[in-house]
Amino acid sequence: xxxxxxxxxxxxxxxxxxxxxxxxxxxxxxxxxxxxxxxxxxxxxxxxxxxxxxxxxxxxxxxxxxxxxxxxxxxxxxxxxxxxxxxxxxxxxxxxxxxxxxxxxxxxxxxxxxxxxxxxxxxxxxxxxxxxxxxxxxxxxxxxxxxxxxxxxxxxxxxxxxxxxxxxxxxxxxxxxxxxxxxx
Amino acid sequence: xxxxxxxxxxxxxxxxxxxxxxxxxxxxxxxxxxxxxxxxxxxxxxxxxxxxxxxxxxxxxxxxxxxxxxxxxxxxxxxxxxxxxxxxxxxxxxxxxxxxxxxxxxxxxxxxxxxxxxxxxxxxxxxxxxxxxxxxxxxxxxxxxxxxxxxxxxxxxxxxxxxxxxxx
Numbered sequence: 001x002x003x004x005x006x007x008x009x010x011x012x013x014x015x016x017x018x019x020x021x022x023x024x025x026x027x028x029x030x031x032x033x034x035x036x037x038x039x040x041x042x043x044x045x046x047x048x049x050x051x052x053x054x055x056x057x058x059x060x061x062x063x064x065x066x067x068x069x070x071x072x073x074x075x076x077x078x079x080x081x082x083x084x085x086x087x088x089x090x091x092x093x094x095x096x097x098x099x100x101x102x103x104x105x106x107x108x109x110x111x112x113x114x115x116x117x118x119x120x121x122x123x124x125x126x127x128x129x130x131x132x133x134x135x136x137x138x139x140x141x142x143x144x145x146x147x148x149x150x151x152x153x154x155x156x157x158x159x160x161x162x163x164x165x166x167x168x169x170x171x172x173x174x175x176x177x178x179x180x181x182x183x184x
Numbered sequence: 185x186x187x188x189x190x191x192x193x194x195x196x197x198x199x200x201x202x203x204x205x206x207x208x209x210x211x212x213x214x215x216x217x218x219x220x221x222x223x224x225x226x227x228x229x230x231x232x233x234x235x236x237x238x239x240x241x242x243x244x245x246x247x248x249x250x251x252x253x254x255x256x257x258x259x260x261x262x263x264x265x266x267x268x269x270x271x272x273x274x275x276x277x278x279x280x281x282x283x284x285x286x287x288x289x290x291x292x293x294x295x296x297x298x299x300x301x302x303x304x305x306x307x308x309x310x311x312x313x314x315x316x317x318x319x320x321x322x323x324x325x326x327x328x329x330x331x332x333x334x335x336x337x338x339x340x341x342x343x344x345x346x347x348x349x350x351x352x
Contacts, residue, residue, distance in 0.1 A: 035339075075271065
């Protein structure tokens with residue numbers, strides 16, 4: 001009888017501990033956001049060879065600098081990607097410090113030939129949002145495909161020096177040509 | 185009268201019946217309260233190259249079951265029903281299969297799974313056994329990462345994570 005009593009109480013206890021109802025659940029939601037940043041790059045793949053102004057000439061030969069550019073733009077960038085060039089200063093003779101050559105080749109005597117255009121002096125424009133920059137090309141970015149992951153675009157930019165009416169002493173003249181890929 | 189005879193036969197006192205009643209009564213009137221909420225929101229994931237960084241989200245489950253069960257598992261699951269979409273007509277999307285979840289016990293796996301918490305494609309992130317399952321809370325952290333992002337247009341992609349918890 002004692003065991004029966006214990007068994008009855010255990011049965012009550014067991015009933016209490018067994019899940020008596022079906023599974024219950026609760027829910028919530030939360031936002032998930034992933035940002036892929038814009039990118040635009042340009043790099044020189046072939047440096048500009050030395051331009052040569054022949055004795056007695058005022059215009060150099062034309063040589064090419066080759067650049068490679070890539071971009072991944074937001075959908076709102078529909079105005080294109082511009083490839084531009086500018087010089088950060090006049091070309092200075094390398095002998096200036098030793099032989100006193102004071103001649104320079106001014107920025108606006110350096111020309112590039114835009115894609116489909118004619119030779120244009122650097123220092124004369126404001127392309128790519130930079131004073132003195134000249135646009136070489138404007139890539140259309142009207143479609144989603146043109147804005148997205150445009151990689152390995154290569155441009156060959158012809159460069160030439162035209163001294164105009166002002167000759168310079170025989171020397172090597174050096175400076176820096178800056179190249180820009182730009183979208184606004 | 186029959187109950188009285190039965191109790192007398194079993195030599196069960198009235199106080200024993202009272203104790204048993206006090207044990208059972210709460211279960212018969214159990215007020216089940218179960219809630220889940222995001223206590224650490226998921227920061228924006230930043231995709232660089234073919235995958236994003238990994239960010240942590242935490243969800244907290246609270247329950248007050250009024251003696252409904254003495255023990256049980258609290259199972260936490262997540263799922264998505266739609267891809268992440270961009271803005272301004274960007275046709276690119278991030279499919280749920282490319283959202284990876286990392287948590288203790290499951291390693292790193294896609295959020296697209298099967299049958300967690302009894303919900304379609306939900307991924308079970310955690311299942312914790314709780315004893316004396318009257319009332320309590322449980323916080324489960326988990327990390328999220330987007331993969332295969334290399335071919336996406338630059339944009340911010342947005343979607344919704346659904347959280348579901350289940351208890352006995």
